[in-house]
Amino acid sequence: MSVPSILRTAARNFLPPGRGSSRLRCRALSSCSNTRKMSSKRQMDHLEKTSKDYRQNAVxxxxxxxxxxxxxxxxxxxxxxxxxxxxxxxxxxxxxxxxxxxxxxxxxxxxxxxxxxxxxxxxxxxxxxxxxxxxxxxxxxxxxxxxxxxxGNFFFDPRPTDPPADLLLVAGGVGINPLYSVLLHAAHLARQHHASGGRDYRMGSAHMLYSAKSVQELLFKNTILELSREFPGQFSCDLRVTEPSQDPARDQDILPVTRRGRITEADLRAHVDPQRTLCYLCGPPPMIEAISQSLIDLGLPKDRILFEKWW
Structure with missing residues (x-):
């Protein structure tokens, strides 16, 4: 399968002036399409770990x-x-x-x-x-x-003429940060499409699968739930907690919409369409490696699986 047009657009949009466009475009796409070596080293310096990633010149x-x-x-x-x-x-x-x-x-x-x-x-x-x-x-x-x-080569930035993509956002712990940014941008695009009478980019669906140790560590959970209510049938979420709460009374408002346990292949299967799904992953390396393999097993092409790791 050819690289999705959204990914081609992403690479093209970030070609800095004065550099060879074809060389940088290939580098950006290879990083986005899951060909970067997955390493579980947790102490690597940020500048070293991202030395081959795109970065702007200006500070x-x-x-x-x-x-x-x-x-x-x-x-x-x-x-x-x-x-x-x-x-x-x-x-x-x-x-x-x-x-x-x-x-x-x-x-x-x-x-x-x-x-x-x-x-x-x-x-x-x-x-x-x-x-x-x-x-x-x-x-x-x-x-x-x-x-x-x-x-960074990990981003969602479709053009108005790009076909709609169904986003599957899978986050572990503070890996929610870039995916929350993507989710907020998807909501922005959905509102723009409505306000323009359909002239701007038509957003597909967006599903957030988010796992953290405790309810307290589910960052931005209230806004994530609000977006699911604002866009019923289009945006949805599945919030997971891997360790029991030490203070159930503190979490009583959110507990009814969370489930205990890790993200499973069955959770992924319900939201994978090999032709439409574009999956963004961010979290600890073991989680990303396991979920990436599950997605491949479910038929999602590698070039539609994008990941970012920070551990």
């Missing part, structure tokens, strides 16, 4: 304008960015912190529409000893100055 100054405690272990930053800053839903940033030698790598958890409306992006970062994450959880304050550079 933009930015300023933290809001900090939200998203969960017990995750902080969400709102960051005011330079007017020329742009990104595609699903991409990440090289995150430069004054006085911190290590460069962070964090996926946007907001969509391009928020950037257009308010001039900000959002990052959700889990507590860790890695210096950039440690700084965010212990030293970052509103008003702090940082710098960012956009990169």
């Amino acid at each position: 933009y100054p930015a300023q933290v304008c809001g900090i939200i405690q998203e969960s017990d272990t995750v902080k969400r930053l709102r960051i005011s960015v330079h007017p020329d800053f742009t990104f595609k839903a699903g991409q990440w940033v090289d995150f430069f912190i004054p006085g911190v030698e290590k460069v962070g790598g964090f996926s946007m958890c907001s969509c391009p529409g928020l950037l257009q409306r308010e001039g900000v992006i959002e990052l959700a970062v889990k507590k860790a000893l890695h210096p950039p994450a440690h700084w965010i959880h212990t030293a970052c304050t509103v008003g702090a100055h940082v710098a960012m550079r956009v990169g």
